[in-house]
Structures are given as C-alpha cells and as structure tokens.
Amino acid sequence: MALIEWTVDLNTNIASIDEQHKKLISYINVLHEAMKMGKGQDVLGKVLNELAAYTITHFSNEERLMTTCGFPGYAFHKKEHEGFAQKVLKLNDDFKCGKYLITVEVMQFLKDWLITHIRGTDQKYAPFLLGKGVS
Numbered sequence: 001m002a003l004i005e006w007t008v009d010l011n012t013n014i015a016s017i018d019e020q021h022k023k024l025i026s027y028i029n030v031l032h033e034a035m036k037m038g039k040g041q042d043v044l045g046k047v048l049n050e051l052a053a054y055t056i057t058h059f060s061n062e063e064r065l066m067t068t069c070g071f072p073g074y075a076f077h078k079k080e081h082e083g084f085a086q087k088v089l090k091l092n093d094d095f096k097c098g099k100y101l102i103t104v105e106v107m108q109f110l111k112d113w114l115i116t117h118i119r120g121t122d123q124k125y126a127p128f129l130l131g132k133g134v135s
C-alpha cells in the first residue's frame, strides 16, 4: 500500500493544482517505496532531488496564482511554504553530503506536512481562486 492515498478532501477543484499535488504525493510514495526496498543512495538521492525541485516549482506556481488574483491570505501561506521548502532543501543537501539517511520518521514528516497543508492551508485559497475564474 502506498504511504499516501489520494482522497476527495484533498481536491481543490483547480485542475492544475490538483495535478501538481498528485505529482508531489507520487514523489513521496516513490521515495517511501525505494526506502522500504532498501534501494541504494543513488536511487534515493535522485528521487529526493526531484521531490525537492518539484516542491519549489509547485510553491511558486501557487504563489503566482495567489498574488495575481490578490488572495488576502498570501503572506501567511507563503510563510508556510518557506518553512517546508527550507526543510526539504536541507534534507536534500544533507543527503548529498552523506550526513543523513531517509528514515520512517522523515517519510512520516513529509507525509504529515503535505497532507495537513493541502487539506488546510491550500483549501483556503481554493474558493477564492475559483471565484476569480481560475479553473
């Protein structure tokens, strides 16, 4: 069973955003599977690198949409993104330097943060953006 299963409460009903969230979840699931199967550092490092890069891409897409549409909760949302982005980038850098191993706890942290953020913080902009005609 995958670490994260997609459930309807994760839907924002903004097609591009839902697609990006599914992709992020898929990276976390692939990383989890690779960890469980005891894959080598090269495989884990590659997936972690992709996850880190895609996280940054996704956050900037969301932030651009929020600023373009004048979403009032933008500053708070951006702060949450910055906190997580820093952690993921540090995990990635530490991994590259051999300072860190991917553990069950790290996977749980990635899962909990992403799901809590999509269910809570991302859901806050969804009705606002949909109301502005974003689809």
Ligand SMILES: [Fe+2]
Residues within 6 Å of the ligand: 021, 058, 062, 118, 122
């Ligand atoms: Fe998001």
Ligand SMILES: [Fe+2]
Residues within 6 Å of the ligand: 062, 077, 081, 117, 121, 122
């Ligand atoms: Fe977000």
